[in-house]
Amino acid sequence: MGIKRIAKLANVSIGTVDRVLHKRSGVAKETEKRVLKIIEETGYVKNTSASRLKLASVKKIRMAVLIPRENNTQQWNYWRLPKEGILKAVEELSEMGVEVDFYSFLNSTSFAARGHEIFAEDYDALVTVPFFKKESNELQQLAKAKDIPVVFLDTEIALDGPANFIRQNSHNAGRVAGRLLHGLVGSEGDYFIVNIINDKGVHASGQQREDGFRAFFKSINQKVSIQSIQHAVDVAPVFVGEMIEKLKKDAPKGIFVTNSRAHLIPRLLMSHDVRNAFVVGFDLNERNLMCLQRDEIDFLINQKPDYQGYAAIKGLFNFLTKEDASALNLQIPVEIIVKENAPQF
Amino acid sequence: MGIKRIAKLANVSIGTVDRVLHKRSGVAKETEKRVLKIIEETGYVKNTSASRLKLASVKKIRMAVLIPRENNTQQWNYWRLPKEGILKAVEELSEMGVEVDFYSFLNSTSFAARGHEIFAEDYDALVTVPFFKKESNELQQLAKAKDIPVVFLDTEIALDGPANFIRQNSHNAGRVAGRLLHGLVGSEGDYFIVNIINDKGVHASGQQREDGFRAFFKSINQKVSIQSIQHAVDVAPVFVGEMIEKLKKDAPKGIFVTNSRAHLIPRLLMSHDVRNAFVVGFDLNERNLMCLQRDEIDFLINQKPDYQGYAAIKGLFNFLTKEDASALNLQIPVEIIVKENAPQF
DNA sequence: AATTATTCCGTTAACGTTAACGTTATCTAA
DNA sequence: TTAGATAACGTTAACGTTAACGGAATAATT
Structure with a gap:
């Protein structure tokens, strides 16, 4: 008793x-x-079940989720994945009286606007994404003043004060990518980093992944040629100038795409008649997985976006009900996917 | 309401x-x-929390766990890991009135004996390991007669009737190992499979991992030389005969250790002055992780034994309380570990 | 001195589910 | 006909926690 x-x-x-x-x-x-x-x-x-049994009808736990709007134009919605994880957690906790409301934003302005709307209501917690540094800091300040816990998902970015993050270490992910590509390419090849720039907000993770990639080669004392390509989103990357020359050489090539669009590369390689090239990218979207099945991409790195959402809700619940903050800060492991351990869809 | x-x-x-x-x-x-x-x-x-709130004091859920005895002689206890996962799940469910008792066995005889002891008591569920085919089938029969759910962990083995398994697909894990080693070694090298035979009970997973490894090379239409070495446990493997010759050749070598003892290989390679050899093994024990840090092992494959235990208890609870059997049969994904994404200890 | 506040604490009704226990009404057997 | 059995259903206390409510004792104010 x-x-x-x-x-x-x-x-x-x-x-x-x-x-x-x-x-x-x-x-x-x-x-x-x-x-x-x-x-x-x-x-x-304290017996949390008993406590929540009583409070589930009287004092619900309300959480707000603020994530980018799902764009229906593209067939692959990254942000549906954390949402699914969140919904799974909410279903498990529904008998404890946990509810979430979803808010979405398009740019830094609407991010800030939705943020203020959320704090106008009286939510018990907030899950969001630190896409925009200035606005995220403001949100965190607001939350601190109101004593409302916030969990930031997905994006690697440093905020001013202490904050809760559930995300992958992008630098580390880049180092893993370096390890994987180097294993395939070796020290005698040419490396390319394809960095696709997002218009809405800096995707800071891209830079960190690149840094990590380069750091790997430093860590093994290998001086290899690594060339970066910046490219705007929504246009297939092109290889220009001396890159074409390098690509046409016999030496093996390693291509590291720092975001989820590695699937754009194989076609490009074929059009330049490049063989002996290896590709590593991020995220398990359908196109990437297709390329993996066709041996056009060699490795994919997963950051478990669904689990991130799931863990955020569960972590917040444990914090609010048992003052256990241990699950509010998580490092998502760098999951390596090849054709043979890829999820089938 | x-x-x-x-x-x-x-x-x-x-x-x-x-x-x-x-x-x-x-x-x-x-x-x-x-x-x-x-x-x-x-x-x-039904509100499970409310239900268990009442029943936690009156009708406890008792589960039995039957796993191999932890041997203190070795510094690394594989079976402590599922145990830890189980204990974590039990802690989470303790306020729901869930209890577990641990039983351990040494061989097929004691496995059967403990099994009968368990069924003499009135447990609500059983978690165990299908080490011994005949005895596991008997246990499953007994459980079926008494209508007690059983979850088998870890070992890949086929039982006669339908049963619940939470484990990795060993054949698939072997294929992943093939993919990884082939990426490093290429088609021009020699491959070795080191299969350490366990005295107590056939570790069927080893054979399946080997089959998967060979199946990978078939799937990519590569005819490479793959040589198997069977070796007794507790003795460092030795390379004999023509293997020594192959090892001394300049061609790259790939060594696939089908169990958790990959850490025995590096020393052996050094003693034969073998360079240009790549090693893939299983399980994140301290020695393996040490070798990974020293770049003596290239890849480790993890089967998440702690999660297996955790998932078994949670799955059984959901089955017993919500008749939801969906988590009683799980495929544990093949987790690929390199130096850069290895857990630090 | 009488009234009003304040401090400190006990009592109690809920939350949703369970199962023992009561209570009818109908039916069977002497 | 009547005692006893049975089928069908309602009532209730309990599980552990919460928070509103009330009450007694003391302190502060008129």
């Missing part, structure tokens, strides 16, 4: 124990000490 | 609804139909 046993041992009623546990007023200092001592000694832990 | 609303809509008391939900006697066929119809229409789902 829980609170009842504590009450008996402390010679008080369960009401008083409850007051102590919730730090509410109306308890004499002496009594509080006595109760706290017994709570300590017995190692009492 | 749940049962109460159903009762009101069906013009019966909550007691009757409860009887219908639990298929207990004492309900007229007419009434039962009416209640079932409303349950269907409203999409009622």
Whole structure:
């Protein structure tokens, strides 16, 4: 038994124990000490199910989720994945009285606007994405002032103060990519980094992945040729100038695409009649997986976006109900996918 | 609201609804139909927390776990990992009144003996390992007769009837290993499969991993030289005869260790002054991870034994409380580990 | 001195589910 | 006919936690 046993041992009623546990007023200092001592000694832990059973109907836990709008123009919606993870977590926690509302943004302006709307309502927690540094810092400040926990997903970016992040270490992911490509290409080949620039907000992860990639080669003391290509989104990357020359050489080539569009590369390689090239990219979208099946992409790196969403909700729930903040900051492992361990769809 | 609303809509008391939900006697066929119809229409789902809140003190859920004894002689205990996962799940479910007892075995005889002891008690579920085909089949039969769900972890083996497995597909893991080694070695090298034979019970997974490895090279239409080495446990493997010759050749070499002892290989290679050899093995034990850090092992494949244990307990709980069997059969993904994404310890 | 606040604490009704226990009404056997 | 059996259903206390409510004792104010 829980609170009842504590009450008996402390010679008080369960009401008083409850007051102590919730730090509410109306308890004499002496009594509080006595109760706290017994709570300590017995190692009492609150039964969250019982607590939520009562509160599920009276005091719901409301969370807001602010993520980019799903664009229907493209067949692959990255942001549907964290959403699915979130919905799975909410389903599991629905009998505990947990609800979420989804908000979406298109740019930094609407991000800030939705953020303020969210804080106008009284949510208990917020899950979002640190796409825009300035606006994310503002949001974090607002949340801190209102004592509302925020979890930032997906994007690797440094904010001013302390904050909760559930995401992959992009630098590390880049190093893994370096390891994988180097294994295939060796020290005698040419390396290319294809960095597709996003118009809406800097995708800082791209730069970090590139840094990590280069750091890997430093770590093994290999001086290889690594060339970066910046390219605008929504246009297939092109190889220009001396790159074409290098691509036409016999030496093996390694191409590291720092975002989810590695699937654009194989066609390009074929049009330049490049063979002996290896490709590593990010994210398990259909096109990438197709290329993997056709041996046109060699490795994909997954950042488990669905799990990120799932973990954020679960972590926030544990924080709000058990003041256990241990799951609010997670490093998502760098998952390596090849044809043989790829999920079938 | 749940049962109460159903009762009101069906013009019966909550007691009757409860009887219908639990298929207990004492309900007229007419009434039962009416209640079932409303349950269907409203999409009622039972509040498991509330249910377990009541039952946690009256009707505990008791699970038995039967896994190999941890051998203290070796510094690395594989079986501690599923155990840790199990304990984590039990902690999460303790407020739901879930308890587990651990049993351990040394050989097929003690496996069968412990199994019978377990079925003499009245456990609600069993988690074990299908090490021994005959005895595992007997256990499964016993469980079926008593209507007690069993989950088999870890080992890839086929049982006679249908059964629940949470484990990695070893054949697939072998194919992944083939892909990884081939990427490093290429078609011009020699491949070796080191298969360490366990005295206590056939470790069927080893053979399947080997088959998968060979199947990979078939799938890419590459005829490469692959040589198998069988070796007894607790003795460092030795290379004999023509292998030594091949090892001394300049061609790159790929070594696939089908179990967790890949860490034995590097020393051996050094003693034969073999360079240009790549090693892939299984499991994240300290020695393997050390070799990974030293670039003596190139890839490790993880089968997440801790997660297997965790998932088994959670899956059984969901089956027993929500008759949701969806998590009793899981394919553990083939996790690829390199130096850069290895867990630090 | 009488009234009003304030402090401190106990009591209690819920939350949704379960199962034992009661209570009818109908039916069977003496 | 009546006692006893049975079928069908309602009532209720409990699980652990929460928070509103109320009450007694003391302190502060008129």
